[in-house]
Amino acid sequence: MELVGIFVLLSTAGWVSADKPVRFGVAVAEDSTGGDASRNIVGGKAAYKGEFPHHVxxxxxxxxxxxxxxxxxxxxxxxxxxxxxxxTDNGEYQVKAGLWRPEKPDSDVQVRDVLGVVAHPKFNVSDLTSPDVAVVxxxxxxxxxxxxxxxxxxxTREEEQRVRRGDCALVGFGVVNQEKLIFPKRLRKIEGLILPNYELCYQLFEENGSVPKTMMCTxxxxxxxxxxxxxxALVCRKPNTGDQFVVGVLSFVSSPCRTDGIAYYPxxxxxxxxIQKAIKRLEM
Structure with a gap:
């Protein structure tokens, strides 16, 4: 799979090619078949209201x-x-929590304005393996x-490994039809995700370079x-308690979205x- 960078325009009017791999909230990268690696749930099923209260x-x-x-x-x-x-100079950002039906939000939705954001200083839009994380x-x-x-x-790593043995899911409001850019009526989820070990994640990506151990895949x-x-979030429920832990932030996926179902996360x-330092900085 040869990655060639691509942007998805916010207007969804088209794709803009670049010389190197770049990101798109979920990075979008074109392969030799003309597909794209982007960020949206294709397949999966509707989540029930309140199932993932952490998602915004x-x-x-x-x-x-x-x-x-x-x-x-x-x-x-x-x-x-x-x-x-x-x-935040890109425009006016808002965060909507408790959202389940984007087209018909109810009184349980909480809307907040974004006051500030700290992105990881080593994030590089042209490097898919750079730290694609930010705190708002x-x-x-x-x-x-x-x-x-x-x-x-x-x-700790040990706690992460224990949590990963529980039920893990990816949730989002991304497109459900990649070709027609159809968005879902309700929050969607993919359950039963396989979380390969680092060696397999590395092998799946090695044609495009190396994957740091700060990343994982599903x-x-x-x-x-x-x-x-x-x-x-890639969120996992802790065995025995059911507590939800965020173990990954969706960064980019293989191309096209539905083909092999491989996704990468910090x-x-x-x-x-x-993250703790970023929170302190935002409180200053």
């Missing part, structure tokens, strides 16, 4: 842009590409209830993230110290 939808100037994960009352974890290239600060606290609440971050043939799913526990 991030909008730019009223247009859905990407997903994110609530960390606490004020902060959201998402992809750096969601705010590329100029951060909203203008008012979220009110936690059965529809809105945080996901935890594994504290495999689920015929189902995958795709356009506009970038920034959303491993969140590896960025826990940086």
């Amino acid at each position: 939808a991030i909008y730019l100037d009223g247009v859905y842009k990407c997903g994110g994960t609530i960390l606490d009352e004020k902060h959201v974890l998402t992809s750096a590409y969601c705010f590329y290239p100029n951060g 600060r909203v203008n008012r606290d979220f009110t936690f209830n059965q529809y809105v609440g945080p996901a935890a971050i594994p504290k 495999s689920n043939p015929q189902q995958n993230g795709c356009r506009n799913d970038g920034g959303g 491993r969140v526990y590896r960025y826990r110290p940086w």
Whole structure:
């Protein structure tokens, strides 16, 4: 699979080719068959209301842009590409929590403005393996209830490994039909994800370079993230307790979205110290 960079325009009017791999909230990369690696859930099924209270939808100037994960009352974890290239200077960002039906939001939806964002300093839009993570600060606290609440971050590699043995899912509002750019009526999920070990993730990507151990991948043939799913969480339920942990942030997928179902994520526990520093910086 030869990666050739591509952008998805916010207007969805077309694709703009580039010389190197680039990201699109879920990175979009063209392969030799003319497909694209992007970020949106293709396949999967509708989630039930309140099933993933941590998930948020991030909008730019009223247009859905990407997903994110609530960390606490004020902060959201998402992809750096969601705010590329100029951060909040791109336009007016809003975060919608408790959203289940994008076209028919109900009274449980909490809308917040974005006050600030810190993207990882080593993020490079031309390098798919660079740290595609960012922390967002909203203008008012979220009110936690059965529809809105945080996901935890594994504290150690051992805890991450235990959590990964539970039920894992990818969720998002990305397109359900890649060719026709059809968006879902409800939040969607892909369950039963296979989480390969690092060696297999490395082998799957080796034609395009090396994958750092700060990244992980999932495999689920015929189902995958795709356009506009970038920034959303790979979330796993801890065995015995059912607590939800965010173990990855969707960064890019193989091309086309449905083919082999391979997706790549920064491993969140590896960025826990940086996330804590970013939160402190946003509170200054």
